[in-house]
Amino acid sequence: MPHLPHRLTRTIRVPQAHDGIIVVNLGIAQRARPLPPMSKTRPTLMRITILAILLTTATTLAHAATGVLGDWKSPTTSIVRVYPCGPEVCLKIVKLGPDSAATTDQQNPDSALRSRALCGLTIGTGFHQSDPTHLTDGHLYDPKSGHTYRGTIAAEGDTLKLHGYIGISLFGRTETWQRVPTIEACR
Secondary structure (H helix, E strand, C coil): CCCCCHHHEEEEECCCCCCCEEEEECCEEEEECCCCCCCCHHHHHHHHHHHHHHHHHHHHHHHHHHCCCEEEECCCCCEEEEEEECCEEEEEEEECCCCCCCCECCCCCCHHHCCCECCCCEEEEEEEEEECCEEEEEEEEECCCCEEEEEEEEEECCEEEEEEECCCCCCEEEEEEEEECCCCCCC
């Protein structure tokens, strides 16, 4: 409410049973009513509600703030970490899924690398972060096939879409991953 000049506003204390206050504002008299007393449970309920809203907002903002960065569950139920590696962004397997048939990089075209462990393996390199939710111009290695693809990555809330392709982006495949809480990486 805008501040009114003193000459247009008057507060007059009138003795009544409630010792009420009458405010005269531009010639209109209004009676200010006292607030009803609060119950003892109402402040506690209000605090709980406010706390719940703050926690929900903080969780949402924490996820939104990280964008593509963080831990993600792939369709094979392995956990992959998207993390900054120098000026670029990389992807690394930090936990193999329970249904993972292989624990080593058996399909690698280089026979000397076929015995390296999948857990801890970097599977994405060279990505450039165009904004907090998009990575472009990177390379994705698929340990199941042993092939490396060009790729882009986009985060939409708790969903990550990886698009791998050879040559033209139209002729590629997209996988959808789900965000998971950060876990301890395998060694």
